Amino acid sequence: MEYFIELLFSGLTRGAIYALIALGYTMVYGIIGLINFAHGEIYMIGAFTAFIVSTVLSILGFPLLAIIVLAGLAAAVWSSAYGYTVEKLAYKPLRHAPRLSPLISAIGMSIFLQNYVLLAQTSDFQPFPELIPEFDFMEPFVHIVGSSDMVILVVTTLMMVGLTLLIKFTRIGKAMRATSQDRKMAMLVGINVDRVISATFIVGSALAAVGGLLIASHIGQINFFIGFIAGIKAFTAAVLGGIGSIPGAVLGGVILGLTESFATGYVSSDYEDVFAFSLLVLILIFKPSGLLGKAEIQKV
Amino acid sequence: MISFEELKRSFLVSLWFVFLTFPILVIKANPIERTIIWRWENMFFVAIGSFVLSILIRVVNTQKTKRLERRSASDSDTTTSEPLIQVILQNPRYLYPLAGAVTVFALVFPYLFDTYQTNIMTTALMYVVLGLGLNIVVGMAGLLDLGFVAFYAVGAYSYALLNAHFGIGFWMALPIGALFAASFGIILGFPVLRLRGDYLAIVTLGFGEIIRLILENWNEFSQGPSGISNIPRPGMFGIELSLEAAILYIYYIMVALVIVTIFVVNRLQDSRLGRAWIALREDEIACQAMGIDKTKTKLTAFALGATWAGMMGVIFAAKTTFINPASFTFLESAIILSIVVLGGMGSILGVIVGALVLILLPEYLRALSDYRMLAFGAILVVMMIFKPQGIISNVRRTYKYQKQKSGDVQ
Amino acid sequence: MNNTILKVSGLSMHFGGIQALKQLDLEVNRGEIVALIGPNGAGKTTFFNCVTGIYNPTEGDVILHTLQGKTSRLNGLKPNKVTEKGMARTFQNIRLFQSMTVLENVMIGRHCRTHSFILGAILRTPGNRQEEQAIIERSHEILEIVGLADEVDNYARNLSYGAQRRLEIARALATDPSLLLLDEPAAGMNPQETQELVQLILRLRDQGYSILLIEHDMKLVMTLSNRIYVMDYGEKIAQGTPEEIQSNPVVIKAYLGEDLDA
Numbered sequence: 001m002e003y004f005i006e007l008l009f010s011g012l013t014r015g016a017i018y019a020l021i022a023l024g025y026t027m028v029y030g031i032i033g034l035i036n037f038a039h040g041e042i043y044m045i046g047a048f049t050a051f052i053v054s055t056v057l058s059i060l061g062f063p064l065l066a067i068i069v070l071a072g073l074a075a076a077v078w079s080s081a082y083g084y085t086v087e088k089l090a091y092k093p094l095r096h097a098p099r100l101s102p103l104i105s106a107i108g109m110s111i112f113l114q115n116y117v118l119l120a121q122t123s124d125f126q127p128f129p130e131l132i133p134e135f136d137f138m139e140p141f142v143h144i145v146g147s148s149d150m151v152i153l154v155v156t157t158l159m160m161v162g163l164t165l166l167i168k169f170t171r172i173g174k175a176m177r178a179t180s181q182d183r184k185m186a187m188l189v190g191i192n193v194d195r196v197i198s199a200t201f202i203v204g205s206a207l208a209a210v211g212g213l214l215i216a217s218h219i220g221q222i223n224f225f226i227g228f229i230a231g232i233k234a235f236t237a238a239v240l241g242g243i244g245s246i247p248g249a250v251l252g253g254v255i256l257g258l259t260e261s262f263a264t265g266y267v268s269s270d271y272e273d274v275f276a277f278s279l280l281v282l283i284l285i286f287k288p289s290g291l292l293g294k295a296e297i298q299k300v
Numbered sequence: 301m302i303s304f305e306e307l308k309r310s311f312l313v314s315l316w317f318v319f320l321t322f323p324i325l326v327i328k329a330n331p332i333e334r335t336i337i338w339r340w341e342n343m344f345f346v347a348i349g350s351f352v353l354s355i356l357i358r359v360v361n362t363q364k365t366k367r368l369e370r371r372s373a374s375d376s377d378t379t380t381s382e383p384l385i386q387v388i389l390q391n392p393r394y395l396y397p398l399a400g401a402v403t404v405f406a407l408v409f410p411y412l413f414d415t416y417q418t419n420i421m422t423t424a425l426m427y428v429v430l431g432l433g434l435n436i437v438v439g440m441a442g443l444l445d446l447g448f449v450a451f452y453a454v455g456a457y458s459y460a461l462l463n464a465h466f467g468i469g470f471w472m473a474l475p476i477g478a479l480f481a482a483s484f485g486i487i488l489g490f491p492v493l494r495l496r497g498d499y500l501a502i503v504t505l506g507f508g509e510i511i512r513l514i515l516e517n518w519n520e521f522s523q524g525p526s527g528i529s530n531i532p533r534p535g536m537f538g539i540e541l542s543l544e545a546a547i548l549y550i551y552y553i554m555v556a557l558v559i560v561t562i563f564v565v566n567r568l569q570d571s572r573l574g575r576a577w578i579a580l581r582e583d584e585i586a587c588q589a590m591g592i593d594k595t596k597t598k599l600t601a602f603a604l605g606a607t608w609a610g611m612m613g614v615i616f617a618a619k620t621t622f623i624n625p626a627s628f629t630f631l632e633s634a635i636i637l638s639i640v641v642l643g644g645m646g647s648i649l650g651v652i653v654g655a656l657v658l659i660l661l662p663e664y665l666r667a668l669s670d671y672r673m674l675a676f677g678a679i680l681v682v683m684m685i686f687k688p689q690g691i692i693s694n695v696r697r698t699y700k701y702q703k704q705k706s707g708d709v710q
Numbered sequence: 711m712n713n714t715i716l717k718v719s720g721l722s723m724h725f726g727g728i729q730a731l732k733q734l735d736l737e738v739n740r741g742e743i744v745a746l747i748g749p750n751g752a753g754k755t756t757f758f759n760c761v762t763g764i765y766n767p768t769e770g771d772v773i774l775h776t777l778q779g780k781t782s783r784l785n786g787l788k789p790n791k792v793t794e795k796g797m798a799r800t801f802q803n804i805r806l807f808q809s810m811t812v813l814e815n816v817m818i819g820r821h822c823r824t825h826s827f828i829l830g831a832i833l834r835t836p837g838n839r840q841e842e843q844a845i846i847e848r849s850h851e852i853l854e855i856v857g858l859a860d861e862v863d864n865y866a867r868n869l870s871y872g873a874q875r876r877l878e879i880a881r882a883l884a885t886d887p888s889l890l891l892l893d894e895p896a897a898g899m900n901p902q903e904t905q906e907l908v909q910l911i912l913r914l915r916d917q918g919y920s921i922l923l924i925e926h927d928m929k930l931v932m933t934l935s936n937r938i939y940v941m942d943y944g945e946k947i948a949q950g951t952p953e954e955i956q957s958n959p960v961v962i963k964a965y966l967g968e969d970l971d972a
Contacts, residue, residue, distance in 0.1 A: 107677075270517040277506040586801065604828070
C-alpha cells in the first residue's frame with residue numbers, strides 16, 4: 001500500500017509537470033492550430049536559465065529564497081522571450097502557408113535551439129542545485145512523498161488556478177478565447193490577433209519555464225536534450241486530454257504521469273518512454289479528439 | 301537606400317537578441333568548481349550578427365517588393381526567364397551529356413581520390429537514396445514522416461540478425477531487408493495514414509522512437525545499446541575482399557543503387573500512381589472525389605519509401621560492420637528531412653543536390669561540422685520561410701505531356 | 711427499362727444535436743437536368759456531401775442506376791467508391807490540383823478507370839504505355855468538350871475563374887460518370903462565363919449525361935432545369951417544373967420572393 005501511495009505521488013508530480021508543459025501546446029494549438037514542436041525546447045531553455053542564474057547567484061552568496069525567486073523569474077522571463085521570438089521568426093511568416101510548412105519550421109526551430117544550447121553550454125549533464133529544501137513538517141511522510149513533490153503539486157495547482165482566472169476574466173484572456181473560436185471574426189470585432197498570439201506564446205512559455213525549474217530541481221540534473229522527451233510527453237498529455245482544451249491538458253498530464261509511474265513501478269522500468277509513446281500512438285489512432293476535445297467536422 | 305528609421309529598428313532587433321542570448325551564450329557557470337566564465341565576446345558577435353542580418357533581410361525585402369511592383373506595372377511582359385537549371389533539365393540535348401559526365405565522374409571517383417574520400421562519398425550516396433526514398437513520402441505524397449529512420453533501422457537489423465542467426469549473406473539480405481521494411485511500412489501505415497497531416501507526423505515520430513527504444517531495451521533480441529558487431533561486408537562470389545577492396549565494392553554498389561533509384565523514382569513520378577500522389581498532396585477531398593483510394597495510394601507511397609530506407613539500412617550495416625540503436629535516432633530522420641526540404645520537395649535533382657551539399661559540406665569543412673545540426677535546424681526554418689519549393693523546384697509536368705501531345709494527338 | 715438514374719429516399723443527417731437534413735427524397739431521371747435550390751444554409755451542400763460519401767448519412771438510401779445498367783447503393787461508401795460507381799461531383803469552392811497542369815488534372819479523373827500500378831510504372835510495359843496514352847487522349851477529348859483544349863499545359867492555378875470551374879467539370883467527366891453533381895457551377899462567374907457554362911451544361915445533357923446541380927443564379931436554374939427541388943432548413947419544401955416552382959407560394963415565401971425577378 002505504501003508503495004502504491006509512493007507511486008501515486010510520484011505519478012501526480014510527473015503529471016503536474018507534464019500538464020504545465022502541455023498547457024503551452026494546447027493553448028498554441030487552440031489559437032493557431034500548430035503543433036509547436038519547439039515548445040519542449042522552450043521548457044529546456046527555462047530550466048537552463050534557472051540553472052545558470054541559480055548557480056551564479058549561489059556562487060555570489062545570495063540567500064536561498066532570493067535564489068529561488070530570481071531563478072524562477074529569470075526562467076519565466078527568458079523562456080517567454082524565446083517563445084515570443086520563435087513565433088515571430090519561424091511561425092508568423094508562415095501563417096497562411098500550407099499546414100505542414102509551419103510544422104517543418106517548428107521542427108527546425110526545435111533542432112536549432114537544442115544545438116544552440118549544446119554549443120553555447122555543454123553536452124554533459126549539469127548538476128542542478130537543490131532549490132527546494134526538505135521541510136521539517138514533511139519529515140514523517142518522507143518515505144512516501146518528498147517535500148519537492150509537495151511543492152511541485154502546490155505550485156502547479158496555483159499556476160493552473162491563475163491561468164484559469166487569466167483566461168476567464170482578463171481582457172487578453174477573453175481575446176484568446178475569441179481568437180481560438182474564430183480568428184477571422186475576432187479580427188473583425190477589433191481584436192489584435194497578432195498580440196493575442198504573442199501573448200499565448202508568452203504565457204505558455206512561462207508555464208513551461210516554471211515546469212522546467214521545478215522538474216530540474218526535483219531530478220537534480222539537466223542537459224540540452226531534456227526538452228525533446230518532455231516535449232513529446234507533454235504533447236501526448238495534451239492530445240490525451242483533447243488538444244485545444246485547457247482542462248484536458250491537465251487531465252491528460254495527470255493520467256500520463258500516473259500511467260508512467262504505475263507502469264514503471266509494477267511492470268518494468270526499461271520501457272518507461274515506450275509507454276508514453278505507445279499511449280500517444282494509440283490515442284491519435286483511436287481517439288484523436290482526446291478525452292475532452294471536440295471532434296472536428298470536415299468542411300468541404 | 302536604408303532609412304534612419306530602418307537602422308533604428310535593426311538596432312532594436314540587435315538589442316533584443318543580445319538580451320535574449322545573454323544568459324545562455326554569455327554566462328557559463330560551473331556548479332562543481334563554483335566558477336563563472338563571462339564570455340562577453342559572444343555578446344558582441346550576437347549584436348553585430350543580428351544587426352547585419354536584420355539590415356540584410358530588410359534590403360532584400362524592399363527589393364522584392366520593388367521588383368513585384370515593377371512586374372505588375374508592366375503586366376504585358378510576362379515572359380519570366382526560366383532559371384538555367386530548368387533549361388538544362390528540360391532539354392535532353394543538355395541533360396544527357398551532363399548526366400553522362402556525372403556518371404563517368406562517379407565511376408572514376410575512387411581512382412582520383414583516396415579510400416577515405418571514397419568512403420565519405422559512399423555515405424553521401426546513401427543519403428541521396430534515403431532522400432529520394434523520403435521524397436516519395438514527403439515530397440510527392442505530402443505525408444510528413446518523422447519516423448523514416450525506423451525503416452532504416454529495420455533494414456540494418458534485418459541484415460545483422462539474419463546474418464548472425466542464419467548466416468544469410470549481403471545479397472540475400474538486401475531484398476529481404478527492403479521487404480521487411482516495406483512490410484513494416486504497411487503494418488504501421490495502415491492504422492496511421494488516415495490521420496491528418498500534423499498528427500501523422502507526430503505518430504510516425506512516436507513509432508520511430510518506439511522501435512529505437514525496443515532495440516535499446518530488448519537485449520535478447522538486439523543485444524541492446526551495445527549493438528551488433530562483426531557484420532560481414534558484402535562478398536563477391538564468395539570471395540573475401542580486403543578492406544580497401546570492400547570499400548571500393550560498396551562504393552560501386554551504391555553508385556548502381558543511386559542510378560536504379562533515380563530511374564525508378566523518375567518513372568514513378570510520371571506515372572498514374574505518381575500523379576495520384578501529387579493530387580493527394582494538393583487536396584485530399586478532391587482526390588477522393590475523383591475516385592482515388594486515399595488509403596491505398598498513401599500506403600503505397602509509405603511502403604515504397606520504406607523499401608529504400610530498408611535497403612539503405614542493409615548497406616549501412618554492411619558498410620560499418622557494426623550497428624547499435626544510437627544510429628537510428630530522431631535526428632537521423634531530421635537530417636533526411638532537411639535534405640528533402642533543402643533540395644526541393646518532389647524534385648529528384650533537388651534531393652540529390654541537397655544530400656550532397658548537406659552531407660559533404662560538413663565533411664570537407666571540418667570547422668563547420670560542429671555546427672552541422674544547428675545548420676540543419678536553421679535550414680528547415682529558413683527554407684520554409686523564404687523558399688518552400690527548395691533550391692531546385694519541381695516543374696516537370698508542363699513539358700512532359702506537351703511532347704506526347706504533339707506526337708500523338710495533333 | 712428503368713429510367714431513373716439517382717433515387718434518394720428518406721435521407722437524414724445529424725451533426726450532434728443538429729439535424730442538417732430531414733427525410734429528403736429526390737430523383738434524377740435519365741437525361742434530365744435537375745436543380746436543387748434553397749436559401750443559404752438550407753443544407754444543399756450537406757446533401758451533396760451525404761450523397762457523394764464525404765459524410766455518412768444517418769438514415770436513408772441513395773441508389774444509383776448507371777447508364778451501363780448497374781444498380782448500386784451508395785450510402786456508406788467512401789467518396790472514391792461512389793465515383794467509381796458512376797457519380798462525380800464538382801465543388802462549391804474550387805478544389806483543383808493547383809500545381810498540376812490542366813491536362814493532368816483531367817488525367818487524375820481517369821485514375822479510377824485505369825489500373826497500372828507500381829510495377830507497371832517502373833517497367834512501362836506496352837500495355838501500360840497504351841493505357842497511359844489512352845488516358846492522355848481521353849483527357850484531351852474532354853478538354854475539347856469543355857473548351858479548354860488550348861490550356862492543356864497551363865497550370866490549373868493560372869486559369870481564369872470561369873475556366874477553373876469548367877476544368878472542375880472536365881475532371882469530373884473524366885471519371886465516366888452517369889450522373890454529374892455540380893455544386894454552384896456559376897458562382898462568381900461574369901455573365902459571359904455564365905452563358906458559356908449554360909451552353910456547356912446543355913451540351914453535356916445532349917451527350918447523355920444526367921445532371922444534378924445546386925445553384926443560386928435563378929435565371930440559370932429556370933432556363934436549364936427540367937425539374938427543381940427546393941430545400942429550406944434541411945427539408946424539402948417543394949418540387950416541380952420551373953413554372954410550378956415560380957408560382958409556388960411556399961417557395962416564394964421561403965426564399966424566392968425577392969430574387970425571382972433577377
